Amino acid sequence: MGLDTKNVKKISDKDQRAALASPLRLELLNLFVSADPLAISDMASLMNRPAGSLYHHVRILEQSGILKQTGTRRKGKRHEALYLPSASRFIYDTSGGSEDAIASAVKLAATGFRMAERDLEATLRSDNRPMEDPEPDFYALRMHARTSPEVLAKINKHLNAVLELLTPNAETSSKFGPDDQHISLTLALLPIKGRDVRET
Numbered sequence: 387m388g389l390d391t392k393n394v395k396k397i398s399d400k401d402q403r404a405a406l407a408s409p410l411r412l413e414l415l416n417l418f419v420s421a422d423p424l425a426i427s428d429m430a431s432l433m434n435r436p437a438g439s440l441y442h443h444v445r446i447l448e449q450s451g452i453l454k455q456t457g458t459r460r461k462g463k464r465h466e467a468l469y470l471p472s473a474s475r476f477i478y479d480t481s482g483g484s485e486d487a488i489a490s491a492v493k494l495a496a497t498g499f500r501m502a503e504r505d506l507e508a509t510l511r512s513d514n515r516p517m518e519d520p521e522p523d524f525y526a527l528r529m530h531a532r533t534s535p536e537v538l539a540k541i542n543k544h545l546n547a548v549l550e551l552l553t554p555n556a557e558t559s560s561k562f563g564p565d566d567q568h569i570s571l572t573l574a575l576l577p578i579k580g581r582d583v584r585e586t
Contacts, residue, residue, distance in 0.1 A: 395473035397452075403490035405450040406476075409497045411443045415452065415471060416501075419568075423456045423468035444469065452476070495574065502572035523569060530578065545575065 397403060406412055417424060417432050426444055430437035447453040454472045458465040478494060480487045509524065533541070552571065 393474045394477060395451075395475075396477050396479040398479040399450075400486065400490075401450045402452060403478075403487070403494070405446050405452055406478075407490060407493050407497065408443065408446075409500060411447055412494075412497050413501065414440065414443060414447065418471050421470075423470045425459065425461070425466045425468050427461065427466060498572055499574075502570060505570040523567070541575070545573070 397406060406415070413433065414429055417429055424432075426437050426440050429440055429444070433440075444453060448455065448469070451472055453469045455467050456470045457468045459468060478491055480491045506526070548571075
């Protein structure tokens with residue numbers, strides 16, 4: 387059974403915002419790339435960290451309602467809890483424009499881009515250089531543009547199509563092929579307001 391792509395949850399309260407403000411907890415959430423639940427030992431293995439360093443962070447994500455326990459499995463003489471995200475997609479709610487909501491949203495975005503910075507450096511330093519055309523797996527882009535509502539609607543349509551391609555459905559790790567790879571996509575589409583932009 388795949389993740390329900392219609393199961394969307396808004397991140398709106400202070401505890402949820404605080405839970406996702408940590409780069410490590412955001413990275414924990416990013417480990418769930420399929421419908422398979424993960425134990426803390428799985429997370430530790432994927433992150434190359436000791437399991438003991440993750441219990442506190444998993445508990446915060448669970449208490450804030452971002453992760454949920456979905457069962458247990460036997461490991462040796464004991465059972466370990468299994469977790470899944472409480473939604474297939476999280477939307478950060480900044481409606482109301484409170485200072486707390488704005489500061490938390492900026493901090494969360496900064497965390498995401500710091501993670502992208504780490505991914506970029508690791509890629510550039512690795513022996514596996516980005517693929518060349520015709521099918522590159524490496525893009526870095528920043529641009530300003532003026533756009534009409536019609537063009538913006540098309541952009542959103544394409545971005546939603548990309549999201550649908552990347553959102554896991556029923557795939558599990560056992561179905562991945564030898565040529566498949568992990569990719570990182572970090573994106574910000576923003577209306578430019580509150581500051582001057584040079585006309586070009």
